Amino acid sequence: MDGISFSVKKGELFGLLGPNGAGKTTTINMLSTLLTPNGGHAEIVGFDVRKSRDEVRRSIGIVFQEPALDSQLTGRENLYFHARMYGLDRKTRDERIKEVLELVELTVKADVLVGKYSGGMKRRLEIARGLIHMPKVLFLDEPTLGLDAQTRRHIWEYIKKLNRESEVTIILTTHYMEEADYLCDRVAIIDQGRIVAMDTPSKLKDVLGGDVICLELEGDAENFMRHVKSLKWVKTVKMHDGNLCLTTERGEKRIPELVCDAPKKGVNVLSVNLRKPSLEDVFLHFTGKTIREEDAGRNNWNRELMRRRHGG
């Protein structure tokens, strides 16, 4: 990590968005006292993460990227273990375990060994566990990594509901653009250990100004790009993978002009794509590459596959 700085408001749902290896998990590990930062300063609800470790630990709940459950215990026993470790008395313990099990809809499966749980059930159990001791801040490290689309939707709904109803502050990391866009009040985009942009998803997308038009070209694309840059209504232009991507307001009105201009500049337009900007475009705008390329470059695909195979 390289001199990152951010603050999260009480009750906010804050996202750290970036490719694998950008330093998101390291950030979480430092904020949750698992790693000692070798410089800088961080506070959780007013407690210094280096000096007041136990107070910090008591104030936070955390769901790790890899499962951190004892598979030889039942779901309820895992929750019981956690509740005792956090010093809850018997009455509170019983109440809270019942409540969180209901929240994540695992009451029926509570007395089954965790080893027999599916990936989605494990993740839900971990979220429930992170909430037992009523933390003020909940960390979710890649909460939907390796889950199927349907389970991911479910988890998203839990997270939203949780944030709304219990007013817990949530800090989540993700490399899924849709996840950050859908869930977070504010997003910090992290790349190579730095925060390159931080704002609400809609404001981040506004930076690009309107719609994104991507043209697949054949011929002297460089020349055409110079031409496009000179057009007044174009806000930003980027060449990416032989595609020319530009942003503008009311993109649908500009396509005919672009397509007509192209032959005059010695290029053929093979295809046109118009869309509302996503956080992916924002990431591309700030870092000059897509988040998928970053991931591919780091060869993390294999790791993710492994994780899934081992029941992540």
Added chain:
Amino acid sequence: MINPTAVYVLWLREMKRFVRAKSRIVGMLVMPLLFLVFLGFGFTSFSIPGSPADISYIDFLVPGIIGMGLLFTSMFAGISVLWDREFGFLKEIMVAPVNRVSIVLGRIAGGTTTGLVQGVLLLLISLLMGFRIAGLFPFLLAIVFMVLIATTFIGLGLIFASRMKDMQGFSLIMNFIIFPLFFLSGALFPVENLPGWIRYVSYIDPLTYGVDGMRGALIGISSLPVVYNFAISIGFSLFMVLLGAYFFEKSESV
């Protein structure tokens, strides 16, 4: 500073896992019993140099085999921190608002209890093979030595677990630490029979004193007086537990 609830709940977790893993209970009895049966009956007519004629080899062997069983399970209990790291559960333990000493004590309590279950079961089974215990006090004294052996090697296991990143090195530890500790301890034969310099090596093996102490307690013959064995074993136990706790405290959990 020590958090009794945390120690208890960590102990409870070990017990639940232990009771559920039937294969583990069988596994930790089978190997010592094979040694006991085959060596005990195989060498039945051998006499131990310098011991009274009414002490048979099997009597001599029982305390040694209990020591061996405890050595293996206790080292394993200490090293099992690595499994928790492998399966992520260590992080759950480490972010809890509980100091590291309590975590170490919880693990030692769990490992020692399973060790005691094993030791007592082996002792009971050996009764079927003709072994005799002189009375309640020798039995309790043997239990004390079992506790000391268990804590010593759980501590040693923790030291290794804190220095290792994954399970790759486990077979090395098995071959270069656990088996030498076993053979050097005099579990199978009196250490006095070993040639000069190897005998001196056996004197720095904590198990030597544990086994010798148990032998003194149970069958009344030992190289050193039982009190000496007791004192030295306590020293080793404290030393290993403190060092294990120190290394565990220093190790990163991620």
